[in-house]
Amino acid sequence: MKIMKFGGTSVGSVDSIQKVKAIVEAEKGPVIVVVSALGGITDQLIRTAAMATQGDITYETQFENMVHRHEEMIQQVIPAGSKKRTLGKKIHALLDELKDIYQGLYLLKDISSNMEDTVVSYGERLSSLIVGALIEEAEVFDARSFMKTERKHGKHVLDTELSEQLIRETFRELPKVSVVPGFIASDKNTSRVTNLGRGGSDYTAAVIAAVLEASILEIWTDVDGFMTADPKVISTAYAIEELSYVEAMELCNFGAKVVYPPTIYPAFHKNIPILIKNTFNPEAQGTVIRERLSDNTKPIKGISSINNTALITVQGLGMVGVIGVNHRIFRALAQNGISVFLVSQA
Numbered sequence: 001m002k003i004m005k006f007g008g009t010s011v012g013s014v015d016s017i018q019k020v021k022a023i024v025e026a027e028k029g030p031v032i033v034v035v036s037a038l039g040g041i042t043d044q045l046i047r048t049a050a051m052a053t054q055g056d057i058t059y060e061t062q063f064e065n066m067v068h069r070h071e072e073m074i075q076q077v078i079p080a081g082s083k084k085r086t087l088g089k090k091i092h093a094l095l096d097e098l099k100d101i102y103q104g105l106y107l108l109k110d111i112s113s114n115m116e117d118t119v120v121s122y123g124e125r126l127s128s129l130i131v132g133a134l135i136e137e138a139e140v141f142d143a144r145s146f147m148k149t150e151r152k153h154g155k156h157v158l159d160t161e162l163s164e165q166l167i168r169e170t171f172r173e174l175p176k177v178s179v180v181p182g183f184i185a186s187d188k189n190t191s192r193v194t195n196l197g198r199g200g201s202d203y204t205a206a207v208i209a210a211v212l213e214a215s216i217l218e219i220w221t222d223v224d225g226f227m228t229a230d231p232k233v234i235s236t237a238y239a240i241e242e243l244s245y246v247e248a249m250e251l252c253n254f255g256a257k258v259v260y261p262p263t264i265y266p267a268f269h270k271n272i273p274i275l276i277k278n279t280f281n282p283e284a285q286g287t288v289i290r291e292r293l294s295d296n297t298k299p300i301k302g303i304s305s306i307n308n309t310a311l312i313t314v315q316g317l318g319m320v321g322v323i324g325v326n327h328r329i330f331r332a333l334a335q336n337g338i339s340v341f342l343v344s345q346a
């Protein structure tokens with residue numbers, strides 16, 4: 001059994017979503033397909049919420065634009081018939097809810113983090129319904145019922161034990177194709193909708209792959225694989241054939257956003273290979289991430305870069321040689337939910 005995750009660009013246009021259909025329908029055994037929101041929709045959901053909260057009435061245009069995008073997609077890819085009508089009803093019910101939420105934000109001029117999480121969840125909820133209706137013999141599952149988070153250091157963190165148990169129950173019997181919205185989850189105590197962080201659909205896929213001990217985790221995206229650098233920055237970057245889990249983790253952690261960093265660990269833990277493939281060029285070999293490499297003669301695999309990072313220098317003669325200073329610094333950062341990813345000390 002394999003898990004296939006398709007990112008925003010893969011489900012973002014009529015042409016690309018048809019490619020997703022062809023790729024999935026070519027599979028023989030049962031597959032679980034994890035999907036992101038239509039490309040750009042998550043950003044647009046957030047932007048529209050900010051506009052409404054600031055009292056900017058043109059949020060309505062932004063909202064209508066999202067409605068139009070989903071309607072157009074359905075219009076173009078789903079053949080006329082009862083399936084299309086049922087899908088249309090479900091999509092409009094969700095969009096009507098979202099419209100009410102935006103109107104509420106516009107009237108109240110206030111937004112809570114719970115409300116933000118609710119707003120962004122619509123992206124994957126909508127896209128998974130469309131993909132579920134598009135692919136033959138597919139059944140849509142609601143990730144909020146089995147991806148359970150708890151609050152730690154002000155962040156939503158997956159409760160892996162509970163989620164594992166629920167995933168097992170949900171997928172005890174596998175249909176030919178299961179479609180799962182990535183990214184979204186719900187709080188284990190309040191059942192409120194939460195999420196796994198930006199780019200989190202990769203993580204949804206990895207967690208399911210690990211629990212069900214999938215033979216492979218495929219991440220389908222818009223580039224030929226894990227590359228030597230971000231091709232949007234370095235035009236001569238090329239796809240790497242294979243990477244170890246440790247190498248991939250290091251590159252992802254330092255900005256290679258082709259894979260969301262927490263994705264690597266569940267796959268590594270169960271020794272499940274991760275294959276990065278290009279939806280727009282499925283013939284390309286892609287990159288496999290696994291434990292043992294057939295050729296490990298190149299010590300440097302790639303270069304990554306990271307933006308929006310704060311560098312904090314803590315200095316002073318009074319702290320030189322003082323035992324416990326680092327302990328205090330890192331404890332203060334941890335208590336505030338700050339992850340430190342590079343440390344250097346004189």
Ligand code: ADP
Nearest residue numbers: 007008009221223226227229230232256257258
């Ligand atoms: P998806 O929507 O499929 O999850 P993302 O936008 O999250 O796709 O990730 C794919 C993008 O990651 C690529 O388009 C590329 O610009 C960027 N990227 C950054 N570093 C790398 C890298 N080392 N290799 C490949 N892609 C990279």
Ligand code: ASP
Nearest residue numbers: 036042183198199200201
């Ligand atoms: N749609 C979410 C985002 O844009 C999650 C994902 O694409 O993985 O961050």
Ligand code: MG
Nearest residue numbers: 007199257258
């Ligand atoms: Mg991504």
